[in-house]
Amino acid sequence: MLAESIIRIGRPIKNSDMPCREKIRLLTDVSSENCKNFFRHVFLIEIAGKETGFQLIEMGNKTVGEKKETFKVDEKRNVSFPVFYPNGGNALHAQGIYPLPCYLMYDPHIKALKDKEAFKKEFLLSRLGKTLFYRDKTAKERAALADRIAELLASREAGLVREEKQLGVMMIFDQDLPMFHKHKERTDNAHSLWIAESPLTPGAHLHLDGEEVLKGISRAKFDEAAELGREEKAISTLTNRQADEVVSIYNKSWLWLSPTWEAPRSIYWQEDQWTKGIKVDEESYTAYLYGVQFLKEIQVPIASAILKEMFAPITNVEAKNMMSIDSFEAIYGIPLVLPLLDGDSRQSFAKYRKLLKKSSEKQRDGDLQLKVLVGIDRIVPEMEDDHRLTLLYYSGDLSRGNMHIRAVIEDVIPSVAGRVEKLVNRLNTGETARIQEALGMKEQPVYRAQSLPALLANAYGPGYVWESLRGVLHKEPLRLERLYRATARKLNEAANKEERGQMLQELVFHYSFLYFFKHYHEQIIGIEKGVKSLADWDEFKTLYGQGKLEPGHLGEAEQLGFAAGLLLKQFANSYYQKTGKDFIKQRVMKFGSKLTPEMVWKNGLLRCEELAQQWSMNLGSNFRPVLAQTLLGFLAKEQELIREKDIFMTAFWSGYLLYKKNDEDSISADQDKAEAEGKDGGEEHEKR
Structure with missing residues (x-):
């Protein structure tokens, strides 16, 4: 089950000694490219008893290039303003549950500062009512707080609102909330994140308690999931143990298991009865959040050149040549590394951190180069066969919940994957050159053979990509009928057009694949197939x-x-x-x-x-x-x-x-x- 695998990945990250700053960055959207320009205008409101202070902060620096102005965010400071980018829906409306009073502001919100009643109603009250710690206050108390903020900003709007489009972040630093602290000295360490100097108390400094923020994020997301179902004293699906409270794992905020996808939902469930599907306890749900965010960090799109080799028609040479490399829908690949038995969380976390490295970084002996093996530009660190590799491919827009999972290849044994990778590398570093030399051709890269997905797709056709890739990674025998059929057809087509060069190219690929086929069966599966390679x-x-x-x-x-x-x-x-x-x-x-x-x-x-x-x-x-x-x-x-x-x-x-x-x-x-x-x-x- 995908959800279980995500939880098993997230648990060691959740329990690791990763600094709070990094965990907040992982769980929120502060580093998202979508949020970059919001940090141009940070509206910091300080609430201390009956006093209200304000300052406007630009969280980064503007740079002017040849064509346009760009904004570079201060990546050290922006984590002190944990924001969440909305997934679908109307971004102008409050969405989900906010773990602390820190909100994205769109241009209509900033323009509404001129009208304090409109700003109070359309922006402040709707968000305060969905924020932890404020939800428990009475409507009258929330209205009073909104009045103070709206009145203060309305009095300053002349210096805040401009004609051009503006985006911003609002943080309400309320000393009554547990994640906010004011100190005489500025500190900025793993747990206490400096926000800014106090607008109310010159010389004092405002700080964010990282541990409290993480608790708030966990609780807020758990409460969001509860909107689709909540049960008390029930068995958690994935731990098989009774928990004080369980919620539906399907949710609108973490779209790997979205309720907008109707397939998992029975027609007999009510809107708040999704716990009849998969229900989890709070600890498991928090691990799920960490796992999902980590997967978003390591996912990479398959290169367009590889996609063309994977999904262009193989029986018509001219049709393939006419297709552009941007003619294909983007497909994202994610590698999941899981131990067979849950063991040392620290060791698992160390492996996960190495997964964040791209293949352009130096590869050590024993590491798996996934770009060659499965088209994913990541390096999997060396591991024993007490681990298993799962490969997830999807297309669509994750932020909108319209994902389409193309393939899930589970239980890949690392040693098998390593041997297949070495075979593909031997093919490309030596054998293809020998084949070209035998055919009297100049040595050059054979793009159809440079990765395993491209090799298999050109042999069997786009409709067999995932099936054949899964088969190779699971040591299953391959067949050659489709290869010979496609090669014979293309050779005849090229011969009719008197394209001798194209015929030679088809034979280069044909014998490249036969080399892979022969050595795959002999060296990895251990069976003789009697196939004739060019030699x-x-x-x-x-x-x-x-x-x-x-x-x-x-x-x-x-x-x-x-x-x-x-x-x-x-x-x-x-x-x-x-x-x-x-x-x-x-x-x-x-x-x-x-x-x-x-x-x-x-x-x-x-x-x-x-x-x-x-x-x-x-x-x-x-x-x-x-x-x-x-x-x-x-x-x-x-x-x-x-x-x-x-x-x-x-x-x-x-x-x-x-x-x-x-x-x-x-x-x-x-x-x-x-x-x-x-x-x-x-x-x-x-x-x-």
Whole structure:
């Protein structure tokens, strides 16, 4: 259950020795980019008995750039003004429960200072009535306090209200509230946060008690959740123990479990009966708050380039190339690290803090680079297999509660993830370059193979991304049918358009994936799959060049396809030298049709000897012995070739493009030039 995992993450953070300042920053929105400009105008009201003081503070510095003015918040001081940015709804109205009298002010609120009755009614009274410690006061007492503040600000409005748009923060420093203290000396430590010098008592300083603020936040959020359901002396769902009070975990303020999502709600529940779903005690709910906020801190959007590789169509090369990297909805990834058994909270907290580092920071041996592994730009610190990794992907706007969870991949064993990551790295740091060299291409990055999600998506298609990623991380076997189908289709498409460079790029990816597939099964799962990576064809090509391929070498559709590709390329070179024409295009494919095993056999191989005699071709000594064995193989495997046409065609084009001419089978300088231009085109395509 996601809620349980979040609570297990939040508990060690809640119980840690993290300074109050950092916990307040984590639980509130003081560091949110949405709140930055509110700190331009901080309205500090001091209430001491019958006296009321005021000062306006600018909590940061303005900087003027080439195009516009920007405001940089004082990140040390702003935590002394704990504010919460509204999640949906009308931001001008009071929302939720406020743990202390510290509120965001929008432009209409500031403009309303001129009319003290309107400001009192629309801003002050609605918020005071939803603030801890003031909720218990009588309506008359709250009205009296609102009158004092509204009258004071109305008398100063001439210096406060301007024509341009203004945003602000109001704090009511009330000495009767437990989180506020006035001292003769200024202190600013882990528990006592300096606010400002007192506007009523020159030389005295106002401070915020961090521990009391944290208690207030916990209680306020617990009371918010109670609006959807509250029970006394009931069993907490996640601890299975009786608590004095439990509330619904579904709430409007922490939108990971939002009541705006109707799926968890029974039609028989009343609006205040959400405890019939999941109910938790206050301690668990507070841990849930810490967990949710921590996940918001470590979540990162998957890079647009990776999203394109994951979700662009794979069977149509042109369609994929035409799609922009910003054509895809943003998807966010969050890694959750959980111990199998709840143990040392301090140790767990240390691991969580390391998760806040991005992959651009130095990675130690044993750390997991999640960008390569699962597309999330975070580093998971080294851990033993007594932990499990959970990966959460969602799209949508978290602040509006319209999240759509794309995938949750649970119970990933760290050692398995580490071995998969190393395999992907080996593929990209060595094998892809060797594949490109074998195909006569210039070494360059293969973007489709640079991360595991991109690798799997390009092999299986966008609809299989999450399923295949989950399978690899759980050591499940993979299949190759969709890879061969997609590769064969794209090779035929590129061949019809005479895009040799694109064909080479498709083979680079194809053999990159086969390398991953083969070593994944052998080294991580521990099973042999009998898959031929590109290096496995070297001996086959050597035997071909010597004319020593025997029936035992041609017993499978893939072997027949590769041999046929070598034969037709060797023959096509001689044919071009005699006629100046492309044998495959003129004689085999015919009118842009899609090449099939039958066409290779009957339009290609069976015509070779006839045309060789007709044009007096000087074919290599290896050609006729291999041609004879290959034709016999076609007769023996005719039905199998129909079932495995995609495997055959992929192998055919591989042999065709991998063939290397020898001294007695030279082609014209014009064709060499054409092939070189094709390679350059392929390199430019991959760069795009």
